[in-house]
Amino acid sequence: MESLHGCPLSEILGQRVLFVERERYIKVMKKLADDGFTMAIDVTAVDYLEHPNHSAPEGIQPERFELVVSLLSITNRERIRCSTRAVHCVSR
Helix, strand or coil, X not given: CEEXXXXXXXXXXXXXXXXXXXXXXXXXXXXXXXXXCCEEEEEEEEECCCCCCCXXXXXXXXXXXXXXXXXXXXXXXXXXXXXXXXXXXXXC
């Protein structure tokens, strides 16, 4: 599998998807900005409640929630989607 800034990189449905570990999120996003990805064109979240056995790249722990940010490099005319798994916390 390819990687970018030390994170797994896949192509899914014709779009590059970077799977970023929570602990490295800010550092990787800054590197992507340095690469020219300076515009966030979409920010969303996914709840895998109905799909608890969803797949994840090797080395990425599947979690219930996922933060997804789509970035655009106008200069390079490229898009990349960044996916970060979020821990599911239950308040008691």
